[in-house]
Amino acid sequence: MLKKAILVAAVSVVMAGCSGMRTTEETFMTHAENINFLFFQIPGGDTQERAMELIPPGGKITTMLSSPTDTTSAAGFFNRLIGIDATTINGTIEK
Secondary structure (H helix, E strand, O other): OHHHHHHHHHHHHHHHOOEEEEEOOOEEEEEEEEEEEOOEEEOOOOHHHHHHHOOOOOEEEEEEEEOOOOOOOHHHHHHHHEEEEEEEEEEEEOO
């Protein structure tokens, strides 16, 4: 039973820490996530940088949403203690 719980937890952590992109002919949406546990980030790195790298050529950003990850605010501190760091970028593709 304990082995199954550890396996489910490990798979959940690996699957949650990802990045990706979705596009149509005129719009795009990129995202990147990290799992935070006791100030360790899995898979690590800056989610904003990872999401920005996925913007397609000709992409113009219209909105960017990020969760707080700084330790100067209560929300950022508790998010880094245990939480999810996520960035989502939406925009249009100019041809």
